[in-house]
Amino acid sequence: MKKVAGVVNYVRHQANQLYQSPNRTLEILEVFWDFSRRYFYALAFWSLFSAKLLHLFAHLYSLPLSKFILWGPSFFFQDVAILLLFRILVQKTSGFIAVTCALIVFPFSLIVSGMAAANFSVYVFTGSEIHWRQAKTFTGDAAALRTLLSGLTGFLIGEALLVAGALFTARPIHRFVGGVLHVLAWPCRWMLTRLRPCVGPLLQRFPKRSHTLPDPRLYEQIHLEDDYLNDSEDDDDDFLLDPLGHNVSENRRSTDRLIPRVLVLGFVFLAVTLRLLRPSEPVYLYLSGTLPLASLFEGGHRNSPVDISGLPPYQFTYLAGQDSLHIPPSWDWMPKDAGPGFEDWKPKLPNANESVHYSPQTNPLHISNLQQPVLESIQGVLADGSVKIKHVVLLKLESARADTFPVRKDSFLYNRIAETYDNGEIPKEVQDRIANLTRTAEFLTGFPSGFQHNDTLHAGHKAYGGLSASNAYTTSTYTLKSLAGTLCGVTPLVADFNREWEHHIYQPCLPHVFEMLSNQKGITSDTEDFTRWPWHSIWMQSVTEGYDNQDKLTPVLGFKDKYTKEIIESPEAKHYPVKSEEVNYYGYADTELREYISDAIDDAERDHKRLFLSHLTGTTHHPWGLPNNTYEQILGSTKGHNEDLNRYLNAVGFQDKWLTEIMGILEEKGVANETLLVMAGDHGLSLPNDGGITPYDNPHVGSFAVPIVLAHPQLPALEISAPVISDQIVPTILDLLIESNSLSKKATKPAKDILSLYEGQSLIRPLIQEQNGMQDWQFTVMNTGGSWLAVRSAARPQYRLVIPLVNDVEWRFSDLSTDPHELKPISRFNLADLAAVIHKKYDEEVLQWLFDAAYVTNWWVGENWARYRFHPQNQGGE
Template sequence: MKVVGVVNFVRYQANHLYQNPQRTLAILEVFWDFSRRYFFALAFWSLFAAKIQHLYAHLYSLPLEKFLLWGPSFFFQDVAILLLFRIFVKKWTGLIAAFNAILVLPASLIVSGMAAANFSVYVFTGAEIHWRQAKTFTGNAAALRTLLSGLTGFLIGEALLVAAALFTARPIHSFSGGVLHVLAWPFRWLTARLRPCVEPWLQRFQKRNAKNTSLPDPRTYEQIHLEDDYLNDSAGEEEDEEGDYLLDPMGNSRAHEHEFSTQEQRRRTDRMLPRVLVLAFVFLAATLRIVRPSDPMYLYLSGTLPLASFFEGGHRNTPVDTAGLPRSEYRYLDKSTSQGTPPSWDWLSGEPGAGFEDWKTMSNESLHYSPEKNPMHISNLQQPVLESIRSALSDGSVKIKHVVLLKLESARADTFPIRKDSFLYDRIAETHKDKEIPADVEKIIANLTRTAEHLTGFDSGFKHDDNLYSNPKAYGGISARNAYTTSTYTLKSLTGTLCGVTPLVADFNREWEYDIYQPCLPHIFETLSHQKGIAAEPNTTDDFTQWPWHSIWMQSVTDSYDNQDKLTPVLGYQEKLTKEIIEKPGAKHYPVKTKEVNYYGYIDGELRDYIRDAIDDAERDHERLFLTHLTGTTHHPWGLPNDTYASLLGSTKNHNEDLNRYLNAVGYQDTWLADILAILEEKGVRDETLLVMAGDHGLSLPNDGGITPYDNPHVGSFAVPIVLAHPKLPALEVSGPVNSNQIVPSILDLLIESKSIGEESIQPTKDILSLYEGQSLLRPLSQEKDGMQNWQYTVMNTGGSWLAVRSGAKPQFRLVIPLVNDVEWRFSDLNADPNELAPVSRFSLADLATVIRKEYDDEALRWLYDAAYVTNWWVEQNWKKYGYHPKDNDDD
């Protein structure tokens, strides 16, 4: 009955308001009169807090002299919008008040929400929000759950803005009113001089109009006071709270309101000093804005929050802004291309399958990436297999029946394994008393990544007093010591690893929409399954080289984020298991045994029985298994079953709690790898399985507190482990700089050299191997040829803003190149600064070159220019290879 009564009351009031619009207007006017100062103060603090944070984030991206010179002009848009807001929140009445309320209220709330969101993202990730990318995070449930992970920071930021607005609403309102009063002084002066000339004409017009116009009905007539107090020096008196003052906004405001009349308060802002201060600042800001160079970096720093979503960066005539770049020895690239007619192969007869679509027409119009045409391509396939593994491959002891590829989420290179006396070890020690790790904690750390230590053969420096892994110490295989990912965005990194390409230079997962210009591993295995000599079904031969391949994808987390569910089939997978599948009642091992540990899904261990089944099915059906597993437990917020964490750090300050959770998750992942090894042993396929492990990206959390690689150019987000493990291979460490696009050619090379494919499949595999840009890890790496360095690229998260480059010939240098106008150039010398404590950042190449010229030698400067020039050509070729046209995607 109470509910019904409330509903009826609300319905009655709504109907009453509908029938009495004047009452509705009156109520709205009362509300607006009560709240207008607050909403103006909320917009005031939101705009200025966001701008100060924005400038702080880019404090060292401009030379100091430029920052000081043009600094006042960076606030021009903010001040202009606030003054416009101040006019709207003046004490209007009637319909004008209603219109202003409808305009200002949502605008203030939107601005404060954007400021709070930007605050949250910056505090927790170290990066600002790029509002042009924000719409991607509203597309699905997984993306929204990602956003909600920063809800605490957002609420804190919003609470601070609300509190500031509540306590300063009146002085902020009055202060800005005083500024407007001063700014209106020239107009009042001009109006006073023009009035004698205009008044006679106005009087005649009013008399003529009065004869032809009947008086309004007195019952509906409502006089609306519309005098502009700032333009009319003789305006009527306003309420005390509308008084504006300029020099003393915080002190004795109420005393002033009672002590002085409105006219007296206005005389204060009519004095010479307030006029000089306000008009001088406005004149300075306007002048600086007019004469300021038309450089996009200044426009970006000047941008105010409401307009941020309409302009950020944008495309240029060329991908890389090379203004000021001297004449390069690589200028011959301008007339080169990396595409040509697809090669003709006898074994690829009939209708080409998925991944080989470019071979369907075989016309001159059909173009495909061509290593022969690509002037940047450097191959090492002509080199002999490394001597340390040559005999093992040639004597037939290495058999590869199955391939298991593990894509390790957020795996830093220095956590695979954790080493004593490393940066990460010292980072942990800093949090303890006297910077000494207690013995019991060090014992936990020593055992945290034992499986990684076993798989790589890298010496961790810790002494172990058990026989967890029997001799030989190393599992066996190839381990890269200096490996970078192809992308710090997970889904792009997957494409780079599985297809041997550098991902598309465009924001987010777009590869599935375009032509992934090389066949991916599932495509290759499917093609090999149709070569001569492969046993037809039912398959009864025991010679696994005659078995067909079966590709399956597994992850215990969702694949609904950013169209991953559309990417997986494009990569060629015939079967998949994801969170959405394993939690269905019809799943084979339903129900799941644990709760969700993060906003993506379950712990990796939920796939244990499914991996067993995949191996059993492959062995039973005489199929070769290619199993790809993307781990998820090491993703933020690093949830573990039962929230069980060891205390590895001595303090919880400065992101230490996050680091402690991350290290515990790394320990869980290491245990999960041990479980996978145990499953291979249990199923009797350990000695016939190539186990490939690669990080999707790193994480700069120990370095700068970054909990995500989003817009984070730190080297900690790039360095990842890459391991091709097989128990019959000797342990081999590759110390040269490598990239994860070398995984596909290395797997194919291993299959050929170990004779793990049938005779009929060797030539097709060699032909396909010759297509790839990356070099094989089985052979000596070639880092320079005919003056061309072996350039390695990483597409930074989210893909369209930044591109990182290094070269195998000079791996100490690292350059992060902006592809839009709202991010900086960033240079570092890892020999001098291995942890990138002091990289050089500038908004323009010319400014960056000036610093490099002063602080480094000519070699670094030449490398900088070469990297910029080559990258400009390379990005255009990247778009052509994918069939991507950036101008057609400006609104995406």
């Protein structure tokens, strides 16, 4: 505390001097530099080395141990070089040189300490490092900045640790690195000493340099209780400015001994040698990158989407020259002025490349099941007219893990809760809370939760009815990309953040399809036959649409009417004012939309329109705030991430009750038996597994598995256990509308033609997992989109491969049959190293699957870019 007090008193004194005599700014800056140069150097020292150690720790198992040990010293080469350079700048200087050095060292130290603290905060809360090339996206986005502020506590803790470390170790670090430089300068001094007889006469012509001491009056009234600010010469030889050694102090001469010279020069020789001999692989360049240069040299797209060096050249040529873009089919029902979503059908496009459309018939990876009959269990009710679908309500559930829909007894999540209690026993009253946490999800899916219920919730019915997928993945772990995948039946664009809105979404989205069907002959509101009514699409969310250009994406997806946070909090809003406070940094609780949903149904029924209502929930987003902070205690301990998990489970329970309210509104309006209720998670969350509060750059399977439910009370409850993905939702909805005779005769033919365009198989027909030797490959674009891509095949769903698209992340393989919670995935920085490990552990069949997945993904990413008309080389860093 004495040191802190000394610093405070000193700074206060200098500020007072500056205020009284502004013309002495330069002198005061010199004095401040003289005292603070050690501190700022130590701050840079700890920032660089702590960031590098965290960097290496994060990728500790991504290289074979032998390679990590062999090349490890070379990973510090850039950091050491920068610190040695800056040690030269923080020598004892005066005048213009001191001012120049201060203007370089001060901002550098502050910037790198801020970057190190931010990286520490993100790693603690998400389990991954910051990719600095992506940070520019947040600078102009107010909602994104509010997101970043959620990690402010971790940032402040990290910064405080760095500041404290620098404050108490400034002098020894300064002396130590100075000693290293003194040793490194020894060969130069030795050589110049031998040349002294020659250069001596020349040097005598110049006056001997002397230090200019600051005005003694600047030190008046400074009373310190120790010598922390005592600027002695014990560590300030001008070892480079005075190479002939005129001013070498006695203390410095300890570095002229044999042992220090051998140690320092030996380590430098080893590091330089290893750096020169190190293979020129991107992984080594990435691991050795220093923090200040991270945003300049980190990652970046390659010319080839996937680095498949190490792939056996034989047998992997079956996709060469293949593509899936073709002239769109000619349909007699298509109007001459094709509307939004069908621009590829517009005649005489100026660019020939824009006259093509995705064609499943020419896609070598496409497997269709439309030729299969409807599942036997639902054939009857679809054929006899029992299932009527007048309206479609699609709910995109924020951060919905598959195992929370519903929460089941003796599941991983249940056992995770039990671990937080003594002896692993959950108290009876807590078991009751868990049993009632996701009652509506249990009712909608028909999945047994293992809990006994004695009440009459949902009128005593065990299941609502419909199709529920128990092995479903999302098309993207980034919310806005996931929206495009679910609403348009596509795999999102393989590029960072929300870029779909400014590129060519290669399939019509559901609002586009419904608008096209509304433009067919015979569609009118002047009838009681709802199959002939026009469609009306509405988008709703109680959170902001200002994050990452979502306000631009929504109309591109086909929604003309929308209700968002910005609209419902406007004084012109119909139900203004909002009834509650904001629950998180995005907006309000989902329940603020209840009147708007009710109005939408009333308006549709009154105006004889078919409603397509899409709603993105937001309450289950971090930090899982609830109205009035009404939380129940579910976990027995708040240690580690348990408090976050407790909040998340409470938010899951809140969302479940919100689903109950939505179903109640449908019942109240008398449209429940004529409404298809579709629910899908935008992405999962690995919080119960590894503490991840966001899927940002998190390849854990918990971020991928989501619920997918298509519920209708007139359908029998049916579990789809085969592996599926959320781009199958659009074709399934269209298939249900067609097979249930819920479209007019004039609209059925166009619907069938449009249905044939989509990649995904329909869930109401038998799913084909492999055909003619080609597996049904399912791709997930990982948050934020341009770094990683996950792939699995429906034929062998136990295997997951996460593939890097840039040079600074790893390949990652997991076998869910033996490691369902991915406790020990295999990670390596290149395919060859990964294949070598898998070959030792598995048979040739698994190795073949690995190579197939890598080869197929490399082809598919190029296809993805072509379909979106996206050119990475023209994207300014993409």
